Amino acid sequence: MDIEVLRRAPLFASLGDDVFAALTDELTEVDLSRGASVFREGDQGDQLYFIVSGKIKLGRSAPDGRENLLAILGPGELFGEMALFDPSPRTATATAVSETRLAGLRHENLRALIETRPEVSVQLLQALARRLRRTNESLADLVFSDVPGRVAKALLDLADRFGRPATDGILVAHELTQEELAQLVGASRETVNKALAEFVQRGWLRLEARAVVILDVQRLRQR
């Protein structure tokens, strides 16, 4: 397994090479193809996962089958940590958005690490605090912004995290269908499609297969 990504992850950055080496022995490798789930709502879980490569979507589904996405996560990020500190079953489903490789770490191994290394728990607290901030932000957006605004924000956020400079803008290979993008911003697929079409028409964006090229970051940010 490619441990370079993990070595650079903030959670482990402070560890000595020896401690880190011991830790990697405790990691379980998991490979997933698009659409495969790591865990589902209601499962009992005692592992947290690091994303080595690929992307994971965290989502919940309503009784009637509708879904909404809480986050899209990429390489270096971790998820599934809540179950370690709160005994209740998983409250979200984690699904691969593309070919994805994960490293899983079990509850007891993390606990042991925390006992000896308080700075690891500080890193975890930071990670959770940041996630809580992002989630609060999304909440506010749902209340205050209209769908085009939320789509713009989501694209800019994805661009920040997955964007690569291209000849005429920023290529964001988000690998999401418009349906998934809609679930992410809490809107219907049709409305998101219209918002995207409008952005294209204004020359702010170009659409590609499961990707967009952002042509005018400024204007998009105004929304």
Place this chain on the structure above:
Amino acid sequence: MDIEVLRRAPLFASLGDDVFAALTDELTEVDLSRGASVFREGDQGDQLYFIVSGKIKLGRSAPDGRENLLAILGPGELFGEMALFDPSPRTATATAVSETRLAGLRHENLRALIETRPEVSVQLLQALARRLRRTNESLADLVFSDVPGRVAKALLDLADRFGRPATDGILVAHELTQEELAQLVGASRETVNKALAEFVQRGWLRLEARAVVILDVQRLRQR
């Protein structure tokens, strides 16, 4: 200061009496009357707070002045902890909903405690994980439920945490105006008022000044 509430708080429950006694010396007492703020969005903050008595609302405001509430917190709960692990300024404003007494703890004191007592950080992680779950839940509600449904859910939640049994139901002295309740569920004051009126008309609820009596928990839960 009445330290009984703090002694029972999960964060300190594991500490020996001597450690706890030393800790209370480091706490700062803060008293607030309704409407007074502990801190505001954008402030630099290096304290977390425990609620000894009263209630605190955490909210954010949009540029145009509109507000939305992230949470209502009561005795024994803590807030303002995110700033300790994420250096950015406060992202929410904390305001007293009623006469409120807080105990503040500074960054460095908590850090010192974490160094020697890993179980304290586990408690903090639990608190954050639970908050994140609640927030995710609210997110899903905003997407999936209509306003009456969200109002019902908010009332039941408040009942769980602040409700007291009364002769004909559960008295929930939430101390919120309908405006604040509306901000909590992400809706307009008028729509919330109508939802409440409908519940009253159906005999599920009785309204009192900044309080409600829930008469039929079952029916309310169906929504």
Place this chain on the structure above:
DNA sequence: CGAGCGCTGTAACCCCGCCCACAGCAGCCA
């Protein structure tokens, strides 16, 4: 290599909930 399915694009319809407007009404300060 053709059929079918999953994804995208678009249009019509309609309803929930926001905005606006105003009418009690209670507490509070002068």
Place this chain on the structure above:
DNA sequence: TGGCTGCTGTGGGCGGGGTTACAGCGCTCG
């Protein structure tokens, strides 16, 4: 004790966006 201010109750208009219904269209897989 009378106004003033902040909160609650209610009605009407209208617009954003969900829902439904199809029509292209490209990929995959048989």
